[in-house]
Amino acid sequence: MNLDFDESEVAFRAEVREFLDKNLPADIQQKVRSHAEIGKADTVRWQQILNQRGWGASMWPKQAGGTGWNATQRYIFEEECVFAGAPAQLPFGLVMVAPVIMAFGSPEQQRTFLPKILSGEDWWCQGYSEPGSGSDLASLRTRAERDGDHYVVNGQKTWTTLAQHADWIFCLVRTSSDARQQDGISFLLINMHSPGVTVRPIIMMDGGHEINDVFFDNVRVPVGNLVGEENKGWSYAKFLLVHERTGLALVPQGKRLLVELKAIAAEAMKADHRLRDRIARIEIELAVHEMTLLRVVSASGSKRGPGAEAAILKIRGTEIFQTIYETILQVTGGAYVDPAVANRFFNMRKLTIFGGSNEIQKNIIAQMVLGL
Amino acid sequence: MNLDFDESEVAFRAEVREFLDKNLPADIQQKVRSHAEIGKADTVRWQQILNQRGWGASMWPKQAGGTGWNATQRYIFEEECVFAGAPAQLPFGLVMVAPVIMAFGSPEQQRTFLPKILSGEDWWCQGYSEPGSGSDLASLRTRAERDGDHYVVNGQKTWTTLAQHADWIFCLVRTSSDARQQDGISFLLINMHSPGVTVRPIIMMDGGHEINDVFFDNVRVPVGNLVGEENKGWSYAKFLLVHERTGLALVPQGKRLLVELKAIAAEAMKADHRLRDRIARIEIELAVHEMTLLRVVSASGSKRGPGAEAAILKIRGTEIFQTIYETILQVTGGAYVDPAVANRFFNMRKLTIFGGSNEIQKNIIAQMVLGL
């Protein structure tokens, strides 16, 4: 048992770092470091740069155009990217729909969609949640009815992150109401530029626009855009849920933010032992949380499944990340609040809710690990 | 709105204090202050002293031999008793069965039982819980079958506090299995010296003997010992549950213990800011908790019902009390634990479980206050 990276891993880290040094555009880096909004253009530009190096999809197998890296390499790559101030890659195509298309899509679908995800040409968003079916996904009501070579889709999706930029949406839609709720659901790829698709912004409490309602009004979707079998969409969605999601652990992001907190609080914490103790606790919790992540990464190297680990990583990661932001809010603002920092703090409030609320994560652990 | 006691209340406090000064036996006071065990003899002796003064039952109406005091007076009396180092009065007779006998018992029962509760001659214990029916009281299985002028009782009670000293036990027993669980329960007074009653000690984790199993093997109980109507016992027990139970708030006890903690920690907390902050927090929480109690006392003076306040008082009171003990444990023992203090800490672990676990209290609040 050891925490030391071996020679090849050390060399790999150096290679990633050198690449980032040379290729991460300074203007993007500056935006990331100053917490400015990263727009579509910058996200796409960075994806293109990575893709030119062959690093567009760190989690894809080589034959699909990915890097074929193991878990440790992916961990090193993510950490270096975050530390360097690289923007996040858009997960909806790369991490969410691509594995489903690879596993269950037709060769035609794989040829059509995967390269444009890799190149950044297609911007994807996720169409799962609906008004009234948040944690209870299976109760969704958006209908897709067969009409010749098309499905006709009607309904509404919500909480659709960055749908305002999207070319495509992968949707869970109801194709049968005969069976038990889960059995009548299909996995459909819908072009966002189709007639009948409307996007309406939802403004978040920090005033920002990240999420949207997406309305489907008699949207015609070619049957060729159905992934896998009709009415089997639920099992594909579940496949996605247990797919490795160590990114939710927010470890490198947390470490980066802790550096920022310590810099901001450097003077204040000399005189204020309560603040110092709070930062010490965060430092401890983050180091230990990182160890939990490394245990998962290490076990995944030895081919053990991710189990309920993703749930633990998400719960702890989001809690710690929110605590860091809360502490940054506390030390800025001069005995009140700094509006810009407060808005970042408010923005992060979503972390324990989105991506499967922490309550849902607890249900998963209760069932999968404790058998309760 | 004010926190000042009026002239008559101030005079009353002085009267109580003077009485305690003169009449609380020094040997008992010494035992209380050193956390020694208070045996049956001392508890009875103190009850007799109080009763001679006419203060044997602070919560009973005058006509029953009680003091007829209002809530504020009772609060002052309890506080002074705790501060003076008086032992607790045995609640099972005075506070638990007596109100039921007064409200639902026959004149004969009132004449027989109340005076001996007041004088300390009869030691009572409570027979509610059974193995397998802790929080779910209504599932109890101890049976009482009518046989002429007697009930024949068979079954087992458990968690019976101080049953080893008891002359009488008030029991919930099943007299009918026809109806819904709650409707077949009766409230029966059983002489502990009856043939067929066996008491078995349950040793607590601190090694102490406070609680017991009580077994009934064909115990014959005169029908005259049935309180109220047969099969109506559940409603009498519920009456008792909503009966004012501000004692569970542990306010004067907590204040007394905080004084002890501050004395023990006086030196250590000068150098140790974490300990100082912890004690400051306890001080704050206790002062605020006392305010909650005073609000209940004050509202009860104006004839408003206790509502779910008893549940809040119990939850906060037990939590704070356990925290004080935990902190005392922390500052004694010299970088380890002091066995005697540790055992007191372990003994107090029961507080959030007994008397209706804090989870049950939350169910009560959810239903009574929030309508959930």
Added chain:
Amino acid sequence: MNLNLTEDQQALQDTLRKFAAKEFSFAKRRALAKEGAGEAISATGFSPAAWQQLAEIGVLALPFEEAYGGLGGSALDTMVVMEELGRGLMIEPYLGTVILSGGLIASLGSDSQKETLLASIGSGESLVALAHQEPGKAFDAEVLTTSLNGPGDGLILNGNKAQVLYGAQSHQVLVSVNEANGISLFLIDSKAQGVTWHDQKMPDGTRVARLELNQVSVSEAARVGGKGAAGPALSRAFDVANAALCAEAVGIIVTLIEITSEYLKTRKQFGVTLGTFQALKHRMVDMFVWSETARSATMLATVRVATGTAAEAHWACAAAKVQVGDAARFVGQQAIQLHGGMGVTEEMAVSHYFKRLTCIAALFGDIDHHLGVVSDVLLAA
């Protein structure tokens, strides 16, 4: 001992609650806050109409002596008002103008200052801000950088002030300086020569300004209170303000519990209402217990402010800020969490209450600061 509201206080509570519900529903306030709406709220950060109505109800004059047009209300009456402002999410500049500046003028001002100023505050005519805190210093600092020169060539103020509540919207401003080993206060015109305001919109919609004083001339007549003698009154004013903030927080906390409880009773998941899930039910109970704790803490602080010694009041206000801060954090966070995705949108009232609670918890000393006050008392004992 009596901890129940008087009949008058119950009537005041009732009036304000009805007023807020009728005139300032969440939907109306949200509409007003948007750019281009009929009223000038986006420029001032509050509703001038609501301010006038509050004046008519009498709450702007409530704490002042009857001799100066006030109603002679106590800290307990203020508690009732603040709780209702909290419930209604009414971010009008009550705290800065009525509680802080009004309170300081009432305790330090000359008869003529009180006659003029308290009347114009009470009628809603005049907003008076307090500019005491300085950049990089504590809200209650006793050593100030703002300088007073003179009397040769007249009295001249120079300096910078931070966190002035509704300063840019004020008509007059109380400015603190060190003088004669203590703090003095001067009342100056908010548009006087040499006065520059940097207005900032806070996340809860309130306005807070930085103030630059550049060679601002003041007269001896502008002095409020004796030379270097304002320290104790300022200290008390912050205690009073913290007790008032706690009461506002209680109003928000109980409202969040009502809103969330209602949401859990109607919102369905997995075929049943959310309220049937025991984990959520118990969390609601924890929120409720915290709300009762916050109320007790606020009442304790308020009673001590009304009738206790300065030390008792200071202790109790610090204690209240700690407990109400904890309660605000728990209830605020959980109200959002229990609303799920809806909770983090601007469309729902819950996020607005949460933002206001976040700001209240930071203003005039956070939990750490006030825990320190209580902890230091232990050290001195």
Added chain:
Amino acid sequence: MNLNLTEDQQALQDTLRKFAAKEFSFAKRRALAKEGAGEAISATGFSPAAWQQLAEIGVLALPFEEAYGGLGGSALDTMVVMEELGRGLMIEPYLGTVILSGGLIASLGSDSQKETLLASIGSGESLVALAHQEPGKAFDAEVLTTSLNGPGDGLILNGNKAQVLYGAQSHQVLVSVNEANGISLFLIDSKAQGVTWHDQKMPDGTRVARLELNQVSVSEAARVGGKGAAGPALSRAFDVANAALCAEAVGIIVTLIEITSEYLKTRKQFGVTLGTFQALKHRMVDMFVWSETARSATMLATVRVATGTAAEAHWACAAAKVQVGDAARFVGQQAIQLHGGMGVTEEMAVSHYFKRLTCIAALFGDIDHHLGVVSDVLLAA
């Protein structure tokens, strides 16, 4: 990077778990602990038979070099052992004798001391206690009151030591004194002239003694390590001991979760098993998350002790003691609470594990102490 157990470690784990299950079930240990039971456990606080069996399995010699009859085990092997001792609630004097005293002799002793002492510890023949802490002082104090006089008239020890783990049961004891501006260690016979033990039974059943040294003669040959040179080794020994304690706590924590989970699945209330109540289910999940956190913290500390610098090891052990302390408190308290009334009786294993956790959390620095270590590093940065 590799965080999986080796095959050898898995085999060791397996052996110990089976041994504890077979030989030292809770029922058996509880019976032994009662007065008058066949074995002398009530006098010694542990089972001499179990100690011999542990020697036979090889764990008493595990950490020592092969040259001295040991197995050359690392801190990671010790972690495996301690977790199993925790699971089996085996309160044998492993920590004091093998980890602390054995570790100090291994790092400071001469070749001949190591040959003799490590062999007799490894074989289970000899119990060696460490007497460092003094009454009223920190467990890791560097300035001691125990005095060493001489060499004129010979070397003589005088003083008082506290919290000596299984001191009264030991055969030899390492005693610390200040000498030459540092700490020196001497090994003396536990029954030497002038040595008085005051044995005390701790709530978890372990024994801890006060030691009086009254004119105890020692020879230069009894010295372990150089004059005044034992400080760094002692400091490391406490880090190693804390990492080991954390591993023991992890064993207890996971066992409490197993026991409690099983209880919730079988115990019925209101016609259903307790495990169907979501509030209790989620609390079990919180306990589980804490257990994983405790395990990660312990692994981090252990890896740092095995391969890190002294500063890295010290930081990680402090961090682990904080997180494992938090985990122990939460899991211990909730395991009792979820058992209801049964949880506070002596009949159930849960209360015994809880008591042991309470003692572990206090030993060699509580949460506050170790948070202070991490906090002070921030101050120095």
